[in-house]
Amino acid sequence: MAYLKVDDFYCGGFLVAPDWVMTAAHCMGNTTVILGAHNILEPETTQQVRGVLRYYPHPDYNPNTWSNDIMLLKLTAKATLNGYVKTIPLPKTSSDLCTGTKCSVAGWGRIDNDQATNKLFETKVSILSRRKCTYFYPRLNTGMICAGDFHELSDSSQGDSGGPLVCNNVAQGIVSFGYNHPPGVYARIANYLFWIRRTLRK
Structure with a gap:
């Protein structure tokens, strides 16, 4: 990291x-x-x-x-x-991750109510289906992947940009953008x- x-x-x-x-x-x-x-x-x-x-x-x-x-x-x-x-290893193939795959995301981004932190935090998120994600982000493309569940309320946050989305010890995504609630959108490394x-x- x-x-x-x-x-x-x-x-x-x-x-x-x-x-x-x-x-x-x-x-x-x-x-x-x-x-x-x-x-x-x-x-x-x-x-x-x-x-x-x-x-x-x-x-x-x-x-x-x-x-x-x-x-x-x-x-x-x-x-x-x-x-x-x-x-950290990168994906070997360009195939998509299965919906529900458990991943983690880490960074020094804001936690609880925009409280800034100087310590590294990590949280667990799961991969959301492309179909469900286009409901939140209509412009989703193959170079993007969604993670985080609206019900889990765990998500990457402001300041986490650029950090890795790690699934099974492989970096599968890069924190890219999102709203103030999950899901968040990640650049899909396998595409590149x-x-x-x-x-x-x-």
Whole structure:
């Protein structure tokens, strides 16, 4: 899990290779990456700070529709992998996740009534069917996936943008957008495997 300090806001992100972080394209800005953090306001010994050498937002990212809300950051130096800083695997195939799949989402986003937090929080969500989700988000496309149940009231929140939706220890989504209630919409990583592989090879 990466904490991204961007200009005057912040986002989440996650390490997909020792020198690559994945996040949301709408988190674009002058970024400092902090890995291995729990409490972001304390100088924890587990933290590793890296700059960003190059930004690779998806070439078809559309800020009006949130389409293709995915970005790769090439770090100035490789992270040192250890018990606190690890890479997370990406999907192997582009197939859709089954409805009801249990996942977790984490970040430093706001909790309860917009209370800001400096500690990393994690919550459980489940994948919502595309059909049900288009009821909330008519512009849903194959590059998006929905998670969070209206009845469960657990969801990603403001400030979690760019963080990972993790299902069975694989990063399947990137926190993208939503209302003030579940479900939330995530960029569907499986849809972008070709672009990801090509960019990492660069």
